[in-house]
Amino acid sequence: MKLNVENISYSINSKLIVDGVSLDVEEGAFVGLVGPNGCGKSTLLKNIYKVYKPDSGAVYIDGKDISRMSNKETAHEMSVMQQENNVEFDMTVFDMVMLGRYSHQKMFSTDMLKEGNIVKDALAEVGMSGYEERSFLSLSGGEKQRTLVARALVQQADLIILDEPTNHLDIGYQYQIMNILKNQDLTVFSSIHDLNIASCYCDRIVLMKAGKIVDFGTPEEMFVPDKIRELFGVETQVNINPYTGRPNIVFIPAEALK
Amino acid sequence: MEKQKLSLFPLHKESHYITFCIIMAVVLFVAMIFAIRLGSVQIEPDIIKGVLINNLTGKEYYPVTWEESMESIIWNIRAPRVFTAFIVGAGLTLCGILMQVLTKNSLADPYVLGISHGASAGAVSVIMYGYLSFLGGYGVMTGAFLGAVISIVLSMKIASVRKKITATQLVLAGIAVSAMFSAITNLMIYHTKTGSDKVKTASYWMMGSLTGSSWEKLKYVTIAFLVCFGFIMLLTRQLDVLMLGDDVASTVGVNTDKLKLMIILLATMLTGVIVSVSGPIGFVGLTFPHITRSIVGTKHMRLVPASVLVGGAFLVVADILSRVIVAPEELPIGVVSAFFGAPFFLYLIRKGNKKAGG
DSSP, X not given: OOEEEEEEEEEETTEEEEEEEEEEEOTTOEEEEEOOTTSSHHHHHHHHTTSSOOSEEEEEETTEEGGGSOHHHHHHHEEEEOOOOOOSSOXXXXXXXHGGGGGGOOSSXXXXXXXXXXXXXXXXHTTOTTOTTSBGGGSOHHHHHHHHHHHHHHTOOSEEEEESTTTTOOHHHHHHHHHHHHTSSXXXXXXXXXXXXXXXXXXXXXXXXXXXXXXXXXXXXXXXXXXXXXXHOOEEEEEEOTTTOSEEEEEEOHHHHO | OOOOOOOSSSOOSHHHHHHHHHHHHHHHHHHHHHHHHOSSSOOXXXXXXXXXXXXXXXXXXXXXXXXXXXXXXXXXXXXXXXHHHHHXXXXXXXXXHHHHHHHTOTTOOTTTTSHHHHHHHHHHHHHHHOTTGGGGGGHHHHHHHHHHHHHHHHHXXXXXXXXXXXHHHXXXXXXXXXHHHHHHHHHHHHHSOTTSHHHHHHHHHHHOOOTTOOHHHHHHHHXXXXXXXXHHHHTHHHHHHHTTOHHHHHHHTOOHHHHHHHHHHHHHHHHHHHHHHHOOOOSHHHHXXXXXXXXXXXXXXXXXXXXXXXXXXXXXXXXXHHHHTTTTSOOOHHHHHHHHHHHHHHHHHHHHHHHHHO
């Protein structure tokens, strides 16, 4: 088991946001975390990537308790791509990605040529070759996200945690980013907003509501009208996408049913 | 695809960067010589060279052809003052960089946590009530340092929420603490008879001044500066990562809590020491990190040494101006640095906006 979350609870101002969550992510799996706004997805992920310290429970990577690891050690095991907040100071794309190499570099004995090649390879991987000297802040939303994916990739961890990696992106970029992630030889745990994207790319889906995991299974098992209604309060019709063979969710507005 | 050239800062190449630093060092050196030369008494460069080298080496390399009073002006008054100007300018710039990274806010300056107002209140209380008089000339300095420490402790206490110190909380706490201490200072001045010598001394000190410089004080700021500079140069890579925000920095592998504590301790110590020597000189710590960043980029390994040179050189020049403009009177250096720094800063902001706006 790559990632074990055991009975994590976390509260903010004595309000329970994450309520005894346990889950496992298998090596090499692509797992999507789905749930309505405010259900605690981001908070759960932050507990996993150590920005929050859980009130109770523990997180294990390859069986090791991450609360006993230094940030540097954790960075070797797990890379994280967060919803990007604004960066006040501009830098080049190359430098931005290079910051992902922090945990691998030593102050006086780092082969910068090799490091540079790792960065360039990652940029090529996300289709950003030729952007090395561009200013990060001048990039479009999709380019920024791809740069951040590259930054997560150069960390060379086997596990990557993503918090809505395709948020605010148009449909073309959404599929592009997910494709890039899918093509990596990585274990992925990501919160995903768009159910069809989750259905298309994930091996396993975790449904979350009000701080709890309500169900867990394959997209076929999870994306059924009853469960979607319980989670989001929306009527749906689920077909099979003839191209992917995965569930395709069609949303039905309440007015259309009258 | 056409490769778009959108350079962030002009000096990408390492050789250009080094050339820039060398040029700044030369500018600094020339400015220092001028600063020693100019003043109510003009001094020949030969004499300056003779006095400095004789005193530094402790031997008579150059035969003494000048009067005793010349030697005293150069060695006891102007030289310590010029070096103090450099260290104060360099130190404030360094603290500015640290505070900007700490708060992720490019408008932060060394005084953002209320240090300057705390120090002012401490110093003014000593000037007005004289309760540290047993320390002699160091009374005001000690008062200022104590004020700085009290203000930072208060800011930190107010800013820490759930054992974490967030950037926004820190800035807000700093504003509150500043306001409080500035009210206290004003109250003390208000209570004292206007026009009295004490009020004049206090207001002069509050505007920032290098008139009280001496080798003793210089030694004390230099040590603080070198300690801070040394540590910061070891932390440059972590500072680069911290610019991305605390959360990202920690997931990339930085121990952000430890790093932030380190930054606060170093910057507070250095700012406190500087303010206790020169009073709160404004604008240097805000402007020069910016100006240098637009030339050499955001990487701290390059930014810190270059901006220290630029900020230090600027304050040496500002000190010359403060003595020359209304000679034989002297302007407080804080007035000069803001007067010449502000328009230049505005120019840079407008230029930057144009570039970004296309």
